[in-house]
Amino acid sequence: MNSTNVKDPEYFHKVVDCQYACPAHTPVPEYIRLIAQGEYTKAYMINWESNVFPGVLGRTCDRPCEPACRRGRVEEEPVAICRLKRVAADNKDDITPFLPEIPSIKNGKKVALIGAGPAALTVARDLAPLGYHIDIYDDQSKGGGMMRSQIPSFRLPDEVLDFEVDIILDMGLMTHFNHYVTSLKSLLNKDYDAIFVGTGAPKGKDLHLPGRDEASANIHVGIEWLANVAFDHIHKIGKKVLVLGGGNTAMDCCRTSLRLGGEDVKVLVRSPFKSMKASPWEIEDAMHEDIVIHENHVPLRFEVENGKLKGMYFQRVEAKYDANGKRQLVPTGEPDVFFPADDVIIAIGQENKFEWIEKDLGIEFDQWDMPLIDEKTFASTSPKVFFGGDAALGPKNVITAVAQGHQAAISIDLYCQGQDIHDRPDPHTNLYSTKMGIHEWSYDNGIVIDERYLVPQADKSITLNNIKKEVELGFDIATAFKEAxxxxxxxxxxxxxxxxxxxxxxxxxxxxxxxxxxxxxxEDESELREQLRVPAINDTQELMVSEVLKTGRVMVKDEDVCLHCGLCAERCPTAAWDMQHFIYNTAKAGQMVFS
Amino acid sequence: MSYLKPKFAHPRLPKNDLGYTKKEYEGVISTLCAGCGHDSISASIVDACFELDIAPHRVAKMSGIGCSSKTPAYFLRNSHGFNSVHGRMPSVTTGANLANRSLIYIGVSGDGDTASIGMGQFIHAVRRNVNMTYIVMNNGCYGLTKGQDSATADKGSISKSGDANSFEGIDLCALAIELGATYVAQSFSGDKEQLVPLIKAAITHNGFSLINVISPCVTFNNNPGSTKSYDYVRAHNEALSKIDFVPVKEEIVTTYDHTSVNVLEMHDGSLIKLQKISPEWDPNDKLSIVTALHNARANHQILTGLLYIDNDSVELNDLINTTETPLNTLNYDVLCPGSEVLREFVGRYA
Incomplete structure (x- = not known):
């Protein structure tokens, strides 16, 4: 078996589990250390560089970093990475001195962004400082896309979103709000050098069951209803509300209902509770507000009386798994269940909407009517047109949209500069010793067992009566330090x-x-994994295998539960072990390609 | 510098029959020089006690003075311990052993603590066959006082300051065999595969067990020309056998080819399995090992492995017929049976 090539930056990148798991590869430990040091502005800017919306994501991110966190493997709960990000956003000073300068003399290239959500705004953020002229189109009256229309303000206050959206809009973008683009062809006919499509997945799935049309006045499609609440078109809902679906949108719908007059709000999911799609903490927050979740209920029909919704019938099912682990929801045979309701909100998923893209533009679509997109360059089959966010590869989350936006911006820049969009710039990496003295390191290596700290919440009596009142209060500085x-x-x-x-x-x-x-x-790695003092059964974690040593043996380190405590290096008499700071920043548009 | 070891452990750390992991056998973080051979010996003692399923509270760690004698802080933090005066560990252990033979005694000592100031104590513990494991962490120098040659430094070995040692070194193993030791082994701190079974067998042995472990001093005696450096010991190490300790709890299912494997049964039924490498040597034959040791010295070799064992060893307590019950648990009426018994006892000599 060969020794591990640690010169390949991807090896150490993978060791930083949180950063590796983050679609935008935000340098998490870096900014957490800065938070511990009270350097909130620096911590914020590291985030801003990487994920563009630290204040938004510090409240609403899907947090792929946290299940990956090493603390979860050596203790129980991961570090509260997401909420620490919010601490940086809440406590930062004026960041304007650190923002990139926008050249007054442009580079002569024009780019149109369709949609003003996280993906398109990321593209703008990356391209505007390079001198691109940017037009941004959106049918909403303000920027932010789904961050504004689908995330309720009790989770994400308007001023937090406005601040981060405005930083980008203030980079000299030409905004075209309240402007629904009905034809891509019309834009292609203008003099744009490239067009980015970041229109998200704006169509909520409907549920065509008996009674749907008669009772349509009281049956709402989740994301549309949330958007209407966000833009002040809807201010109330009936007392008895049923929310169908088990994702994060359903959680937002039921909690919003409580704030608009709903008293008896239930969530009904087809599947068992444990396979609900919503993030565990979203479910927890909903249940904290006394929302009842009924599992294994399949909606059958709407009950309508004199054109007025009365409630809904459900079939009781249970989940059965076949030999391949494939799930089937099998009726239990119990009688159908009736739940009375004044309003029903359907939150069972969302879809893309591409009617406005003419089929003769050279943009190919697959059998599910999704554009064919290169997953690295985010180019479509038309050389000028790029996609990103939910519009590119289907609905995911904000952080994924940001990551795709960065990649699309690189492609647009390369394309506009006449370069090959497949020659991607390398990440910026560095590795240097943290040694300060014989046994001193420039980081705090004394680690202790400590439980994850809870983020305090405002009292329910306040939050449930004011839809604008943010539920989570965020960590105070002292708790943030301990969590960091x-x-x-x-x-x-x-x-x-x-x-x-x-x-x-x-x-x-x-x-x-x-x-x-x-x-x-x-001979091979699997053999080696079994021979370790504690066999390395976690195959997702690498082994570091050294070159052959003097006695013919090799050093094998299982990265799985390494604490990075530095004791190996402290007890090493010859400094064969060293604790070295690894930096990995994904490339951004405008950075040089060395190939 | 870290003064505390993180309390974390590998979540899948194996447990022994008592339900303990190795963590329960560890001590505090070592304050010896980084890379000190003594730390490896400490780790080997941890391994041996863990693998033998010894409850830590049944062990007494005995030591004197020196780098070696600091190590009981770094292993078996849940065991008893006695850090005695320089060189007096063998006497303190003898006394403790006579007072309470139910504990397992592990003495750790250094080359100064054993071969210089403690020599008079050491040899009497050997000849009395005190039931203990006596581990010498032998680095051939006085590490605590900046590396002067010790009594076990080989003649001609070059110190860090560049001077060759002009005196003969004391061979502790040869000396112990001469004095009637019943278990004598020699090993190297950098070879846990050999050292751990040797410690396990020594703890199981019924009587005095000496393990002389060459343990390089990384700070003062790891230079070229030293005969106790990592490189020199690795280059001159001649293992007599490959040792495997089979505790009594493990059922033996294989039969051995006795021409190449020596199977030695211990008093409790455990087995020592020796894959012999040297044909002239027999672990039960004193003469063969004394010859081998002399030849090795002449050839600049360091013989390691189990050198000698007396399977019929009778330990001190049995020799002088002490009570099985620890003195501290004997009741007053047993300890002081009254004037009637005293009169009868005195009467025997009338």
Whole structure:
């Protein structure tokens, strides 16, 4: 078996689990350390560079980083990464001195962005500082896209969203709000050098069951209803509300209903509770507001009397799994259940809407009517037209839209500069020692067992009566410090230099989590994994295998539960181990391509 | 510098029959120099006690003075311990052993603590066959006082300051065999595969067990020319056998080819399995090992492995017929049976 090539930045990138899991690869440990140091503005700017909407994401992100967090593997709960991000956003000072300068002399290229959601705004953020002239079109009256129309203000206050959207709009963009683009062809006929489509997945799925049309006055499609609430078109709802669906939109609908007059609000899901799509914390927050969730209820029909909605019938089912683990919802045979209702909100998913893209423009669509998009460049089959966000590869989340926006911006820039969009710029990486003295490091390596801290919430008696009142209060500074100290600094890498090793075993003996081994080389990795002091059964985590040492053995480190505590390096007499700060920043538009 | 070891452990750390992980056998973080061989020996003691399913409270860690004698802080933090005066560990252990033979005694000592100031104590513990494991962390120098040659430094070994040692080094193993030791082994701190089974067998052995472990001093005696450096020991290490300790709880299903494997049964039924490498040597034959040790010295070799074992060893308590019950649990009426018994006892000598 060959030794591990740690010169490939992707190796250490993968060790920083949170950053690796983040679609935008935000350098998480970096900004968490800055939060612990009280450097909120710097922490905010690291986020802003990477994910564009730290204040929004610090409240609403799907947090793919947290299930990946190493704390979750060595303790129980991951670091509250998302809510620490909010701490940076809440406590930052004036950031204007740190924002990029927008050149007054443009580079002569014009780009149209269709949609003003997270993906398109990211493209604008990346291209405006390079001198592009940018036109942005959106049918809403303000920018923000689904962040404004679908996320209720009790989770994301308007001023937080406005602040981060306005930073970008103020980069000299030409905004065309309240402007629904009905034809892509008409835009292509204008003198744009490139067009970016970031129109999201704006169509809520409907449920065509008996009674749907008769009772349409009291049956609402989730995301449309949320948008109407957000733009002040809807101010109330009936006392008895049924919300159909088990995703985050359903959670937002039921909690919004409570604030608009709903008293008896129920959520009904087809599947078992445990397979609900909503994020666990969204479900938790809804249940904290006394929302009742009924699992295994399949909607059958709307009950209508004299043209007025009375309620809804459901069939009771249970989940059965076949040999392949495929789920089937099988009726239990119990009698159908009736729930009375004044209003029903359907929140069972959302879809893309591309009627406005003419079929003869050279943009190919697949059998599901989705455009054919290159997943690296986000180019469509028409060289000028790029996609990003939910419009590109289907509905995901804000952070994914941002990540795709960055990639699309790189492609647009390369395309407009006449370069090959497949020659992508490399990430900016660096690796340098944190050694300050014999046993001193420039990071705080003393780690302790500490439970995850809860984010305090405002009292229900206040939040349920004011839809604008944010429920979560955010960490105070003292708690934020303690939570930040839970971070294991996974970006401080254990770097091993085989020729320096004298095989004294000190690192192996001191390692608190038994990660380090000295073994006779094995034929293949699976064999090696079994031979470790604690067999490495987590295949998603790499083994670091050194070159052959003096005695013919190799050093094998299982990255799985390494604490990055630096004890191996402290107990190493020859500095064969060193704790080195690894930096990985994904490339942005305008950065040089070295190939 | 870290003064505390994180309390984290690998979530899938194996447990022994008592339900303990190795964590329960560890001590505080070492304050010895980084890379000190002694830390590897500490880790080997942890491994041995964990693998033997010894409850930590049944162990007494005994030590004197020196780098070596600091190590009981770094292993078995849940065990008893006695950090004695320089060189007096063997006497303190002898006394403790006579007072309470139910504990497992692990003495750790260094080359100074054993071969210089403690020599007079050491040899008497050997000849009395005190039931203990005596581990010498032998680095051939006085590390705590900046690396002067110790009594076990080999003649000609070059110190860090560049001077060759002009005196003969004391061979602790040869000496112990001469004095009637019943279990003598030699090993290297950098070879846990050999050291751990040797410690396990030593703890199981019924009598005095000496393990002389060459343990490089990374700070003062790991230089070229030193005969106790990592590189030198690795280059001159001659293992007599490959040792495997089979505790009594494990059912033995294989039969051995006795021409190449020595199977030694211990008093409790555990087995020591030795895959012999050297044909002239027999672990039960004193003469063969004394010869081998002399030859090795002449050839600049360091013999390691189990050197000698006396399977019929009778330990001190049995030799002088002490009570099985620890003295601290004997009741007053047993300890002081009254004037009638005293009169009868004195009468025997009338």
């Amino acid at each position: 100290q839970r971070c294991l600094n996974c970006d401080i890498q254990t770097v091993f230099t085989a020729p320096k090793c004298i095989e004294c075993d000190a690192c192996m003996d001191v390692c608190p989590t038994s990660c380090i081994n000295f073994l006779v080389p094995a």
